[in-house]
Each structure stands twice: as structure tokens, then as C-alpha cells.
Amino acid sequence: ILNVEQSPQSLHVQEGDSTNFTCSFPSSNFYALHWYRWETAKSPEALFVMTLNGDEKKKGRISATLNTKEGYSYLYIKGSQPEDSATYLCAFFLSNFNKFYFGSGTKLNVKP
């Protein structure tokens, strides 16, 4: 069984706070890591596709970094807004298997 772990499980922040959370994955046979945002009553939507060690991706106030050698990725949200409230999922793609292994997600709640 391949473990993809996300922490924390949930996070409550005030509007305007910056926050970050972690996705940990096996460092061997890495192929790609995806981040998804899953808002309540909606479908998960892709945020980032990361493939190279040292990758940094940014979309507006959200950014992500990747360290494949030590097996982790960080997602950062600068100046959180209530509309950022969602569950953030990471998915690890192993080169030997054509499927994704998802973490259990970090549920973010941003209070106005």
C-alpha cells in the first residue's frame, strides 16, 4: 500500500491569514504530483501539475513547491479569502503504475 499523507487534516484561519499545508509521498519512482481543490458540492478541480524536483508553481494567491528527493510538496495560500475554503487534495503518480494515489486532503475553512 502506497501512503500519501497530508497534514494538517483540517485548518481554520481568519480572512487575510496566510497558510500552508503539506503533502508527503514516497520519494522513489516519482513521476508527478497533482494538487486539486475540492469545494463542497462541486467537482475537484486541478490546481497544479508538478513533475520536476524544485518546481514552483503559482496561480494568483496560491503557490506550490515540490521536493522529490525528500518526498514532499507544500501548498501556500497568501491572504486567505472565504472563497478559498475547500478541501485541498494532492495526488501522487507513480511511474510504475498508471494511476494516482490521493491523500485524504486538508480541509481549509477561512472565516470572514
Place this chain on the structure above:
Amino acid sequence: GAGVSQSPSNKVTEKGKDVELRCDPISGHTALYWYRQRLGQGLEFLIYFQGNSAPDKSGLPSDRFSAERTGESVSTLTIQRTQQEDSAVYLCASSLSGTNPDTQYFGPGTRLTVL
């Protein structure tokens, strides 16, 4: 163009009944995945279709679960003799190519409740 669609959006059934869930992937997407999320848990891989290759069924939890895909289009997930632990949101996703880990596009899910 249209995204991934799933039907029904909600299904309530009695224990022991069979259910069939449907997924229409994005046209041209060769890869199709089924996942489920039970209450309080993460996304659990069920099955993966890639073109005309044999599907990867390694995530199916029991022989009560089966899935089919017609070519590179519609897929159906069938659960026979449903049990209460089958209650979950069942998500379907498609991507352009499964061998290259392209972005997955998810459907809205089917919420299955087994009474």
C-alpha cells in the same frame, strides 16, 4: 466543451439491491478513473481504463463491484447486493492520456446512500 458528467447525482437504495452508476467522460479522453469517498475518508481509487487496454481493477473492494467502458466513451460502475458500507460519493474522472499523468477532470459525483 462539455465536462465529465455523471448520473444519477443522488441514489438512495436498500441494502441488497443492485445499482448502476454512469460516467460520460470528456470526448477524446482515453483514460477514465473511478474513485469513491466514504464519509471522513480520502479519495479511494477503484478502477482505471486506458484506451483498449485491460482495465486496472486493483482498487475494487470486492467482487460485488464491476465496471465497464464502451471504447473510449461511457463507463458504468455496477455494485451488486449493496451494503451499507458502500455508501459514499462515487467520482469519475477522465484525462487525455493515462500513461502521461495529465490533469484529471472530475465529474460532479454520485452520492450513494444504502439504507
